Amino acid sequence: MxxxxxxxxxxxxxxxxxxxxxxxxxxxxxxxxxxxxxxxxxxxxxxxADRPDDGCCTLGAHFADADDERRVAQAVKQLPASLWQYRAEGRRNGWVELEDEETVTPGEEPARKTRVVDGACIFLNRPGFAAGEGCALHTLALSQGRDFVETKPDVCWQLxxxxxxxxxxxxxxxxxxxxxxxxxxxxxxxxxxxxxxxxxxxxxxxxxxxxxxxxxxxxxxxxxxxxxxxxxxxxxxxxxxxxxxxxxxxxxxxx
Known part of the structure; x- marks a missing residue:
């Protein structure tokens, strides 16, 4: 429809x-x-259209502020490989990147955001992953019996x-x-x-x-x-x- x-x-x-x-x-x-x-x-x-399995996670998530990033960082420390498909990549090369400079307003500093890996957010578990597809930070919250408001970036849980x-x-x-x-x-x-x-x-x-x-x-x-x-x-x-x-x-x- x-x-x-x-x-x-x-x-x-x-x-x-x-x-x-x-x-x-x-x-x-x-x-x-x-x-x-x-x-x-x-x-x-x-x-x-060319990434129908990503939901709205294709671009990665911009952090609202330093507190937002710190809160997510605490959740990332608790993510085991069984819940996060790209854990090895995140530990090896990090899970934060700077916004593309082409999108930054002149005079402003590039914003910090979650890394895009293989075409989507590094925390997005792809179809076929054993723990299921979707956000690893969301899955972590569910596995711990708490709300995903506590683990996901602000922009993600608010949307x-x-x-x-x-x-x-x-x-x-x-x-x-x-x-x-x-x-x-x-x-x-x-x-x-x-x-x-x-x-x-x-x-x-x-x-x-x-x-x-x-x-x-x-x-x-x-x-x-x-x-x-x-x-x-x-x-x-x-x-x-x-x-x-x-x-x-x-x-x-x-x-």
Whole structure:
């Protein structure tokens, strides 16, 4: 089935961060109540047609900051060869590389990211690997009984939820930080996002989840917002589901 075209009508709600009065959350109710779910290994075509088994792991993962990289490094130390196909390569030549200089804005330092090996992220176990295909850091978390939020790079566990910050000045000249929580659409990838051969968030094939995003992705939302803010999100989403017709539902959801 086809990918629905952007943009389309969405519903939003705003509330003050219960843990920080200087922040206001702006949440995309249309996205958070949608039935999107990750279908890696179950129909995902990958972002590039010539690498359908990679999912969105072809390009490697950029680290958000030094803390992000350090947290991943702690997880890497715990990865045995039975869970990481490229462990020998990672130990021999490292698992971090600098961003391609051609993509760097003039005057900025190249970002640090996970290495690309054999055409995809070094942590991506390929089809046929004994422990199964997919992210080795994700598999590690599952094997240890913890959430992958603790082991994967920030950009990986957040996708396709997108958190953005914006400074807002009210008409009375007071200010606050707007923290938006919404869908990581194609445009979130930058100019190259529209060149992706397949992308999941607005594709009907990936909107078959048994639970809405705000429930299925609870761990990610709590990590991004905090427990108290998440409880507010859950209440707002439930009210939206009970009161809203189809007009503001995600158009990729089953009708």
């Amino acid at each position: 086809p990918e629905v075209l952007l943009p389309f009508p969405r519903a939003f709600a705003e509330f003050v961060n219960p843990d920080d009065a200087d922040e206001v959350f702006r949440i995309d109710l249309t996205w958070l109540t949608s039935r999107w779910s990750c279908i890696f290994g179950s129909g995902c075509r990958g972002i590039y 396709p939820i997108r958190r953005q910050f914006r400074e807002v000045t009210r008409t009375d000249q007071t200010t606050y930080t707007e923290v938006s929580i919404g869908e990581y659409t194609r445009e979130g990838w930058g100019p190259g996002g529209h060149d992706l051969d397949w992308y999941c968030t607005s594709n009907t094939e990936a909107h078959q989840g048994r639970e809405p995003v705000y429930l299925a992705n609870r761990a990610e939302l709590v990590a991004l917002m905090g427990e108290r803010a998440y409880k507010t999100v859950r209440k707002l989403c439930r009210e939206f589901e009970s009161r809203t017709g189809s007009l503001l539902r995600h158009p990729a959801d089953p009708s």
